[in-house]
Structures are given as C-alpha cells and as structure tokens.
Amino acid sequence: MLYFRSExxxxxxxxxxxMTRGGVMTxxxxxxxxxxxxxxxxxxxxxxxxxxxxxxxxxxxxxxISPFWSLK
Amino acid sequence: MNDLDVRAYVYDVTMQSGxxxxxxxxxxxxxxxxxxxxxxxxxxAAGRALVLQRSSSEILMVPPFSAIVTPFAVQSGGVxxxxxCIWDAxxxxxxxxxxxxxxxxxxxxxxxxxxxxxxxxxxxxxLIHFALPPTQWWNxxxxx
Numbered sequence: 001m002l003y004f005r006s007e008x009x010x011x012x013x014x015x016x017x018x019m020t021r022g023g024v025m026t027x028x029x030x031x032x033x034x035x036x037x038x039x040x041x042x043x044x045x046x047x048x049x050x051x052x053x054x055x056x057x058x059x060x061x062x063x064x065i066s067p068f069w070s071l072k
Numbered sequence: 073m074n075d076l077d078v079r080a081y082v083y084d085v086t087m088q089s090g091x092x093x094x095x096x097x098x099x100x101x102x103x104x105x106x107x108x109x110x111x112x113x114x115x116x117a118a119g120r121a122l123v124l125q126r127s128s129s130e131i132l133m134v135p136p137f138s139a140i141v142t143p144f145a146v147q148s149g150g151v152x153x154x155x156x157c158i159w160d161a162x163x164x165x166x167x168x169x170x171x172x173x174x175x176x177x178x179x180x181x182x183x184x185x186x187x188x189x190x191x192x193x194x195x196x197x198x199l200i201h202f203a204l205p206p207t208q209w210w211n212x213x214x215x216x
Contacts, residue, residue: 001157002179003187003198009180010201016180023202027187031194034162038136039169042121043080049120055206068205 023068032062073102078112079121082134090153092131092139136163148172158200165189
C-alpha cells in the first residue's frame with residue numbers, strides 16, 4: 001500500500017507499472033483502519049486474527065463498501 | 073516456551089526498540105534451542121501473525137513493523153521504526169498508542185510527504201492506494 005499526493009499520481013503510477021487501479025482511501029480512512037486493525041494488543045494470549053465477517057464489518061464502518069473490498 | 077510466549081516476546085522487543093529480535097536472541101531469552109525457536113516462528117508465521125525472511129527464516133515483518141529498512145519511517149517516543157507500507161506505518165502509532173511522525177514520499181513522483189499522528193488524530197494530505205484487493209493480500213504479502 002503506497003501513499004500518493006493525488007489521484008493523478010495514482011493513475012500515473014498504475015500506468016507506469018501496468019497495474020489496474022485498485023482501492024483508494026483517504027488518510028483519515030487509513031488511520032481508522034490502522035486503529036481498528038492494530039490497536040488490539042498482539043502480546044495478549046487471547047489475540048487472534050479477525051474472521052472474514054469481522055473484517056468486512058470493519059471495512060463497512062470505515063466506508064470501504066465497493067466490490068474491491070469484498071472478502072467473499 | 074510456547075508460541076504465545078514467543079509472539080509476545082517478539083512484539084515486546086519490537087515495540088520497545090523498533091528492532092525485531094533474531095532467532096538467537098529469542099533462544100537466549102527463553103534458554104531454548106535455536107531450532108525450537110525457528111520452528112515456533114514458522115508456526116506463528118503460518119498463522120499469519122509474523123512474516124519470515126525466505127532465505128534465513130529470521131523475522132521480516134512483525135505487523136505493522138518491518139524488521140528491515142523501508143520507505144515508511146516512523147518516529148515515536150524517541151524510537152525509530154519502519155512500517156511495511158503506509159497503512160502499517162499508521163499502524164505503528166495505533167499499536168503503540170503514542171504520537172508519531174511518518175516520513176515517506178509519493179509512490180509516483182517521490183515528493184517527500186510527512187504524516188503526523190497527534191492526540192489520536194491524523195494530519196496529512198495524501199491518498200492511500202491498495203493495488204490488490206484484500207482477498208489477494210496474502211498471496212505475496214511482501215509485494216502487497
């Protein structure tokens with residue numbers, strides 16, 4: 001996941017690397033996703049990875065609802 | 073020493089120092105054989121809680137931290153860290169629950185771009201691009 005100055009920079013990068021444009025989020029959405037993903041203490045014995053349903057719930061709360069973000 | 077002990081120790085060291093412990097360091101800490109530590113790391117990585125280097129089985133990623141230098145440098149609490157990507161760079165202050173400065177650059181033009189996390193708020197101007205959908209993130213997590 002890379003960081004870009006603008007939509008135009010993303011389009012130029014995709015063209016240069018022959019990549020299809022993927023999912024784009026604002027910095028605020030990225031921060032909210034980082035908080036949801038990485039706040040739980042991974043040193044704790046009870047920590048576990050999220051289920052697919054739990055991940056989709058997090059995506060939905062952040063507004064990542066396009067088909068690109070679907071896990072099923 | 074069980075896998076949960078090893079995972080906790082790896083995270084503890086990395087969160088405090090910004091540096092992932094080597095197999096030898098983990099073995100010394102637990103007074104265990106290096107081969108047993110390596111097997112434990114392999115099991116933890118199979119559960120996708122760590123990523124190991126392909127050539128040596130040493131730790132490559134302690135998500136969100138990178139064990140090697142990346143273009144996503146994070147300063148927090150006087151410690152230098154590296155994120156594996158911009159999302160992981162944001163994950164560093166999220167995990168540490170501290171303010172942080174992220175120094176990176178535009179993926180296209182290379183212009184310096186800084187992000188600041190202060191009092192739980194993020195400050196910066198850029199956009200984050202995920203080239204791959206989440207169903208493909210773990211096909212090649214280093215590329216992702």
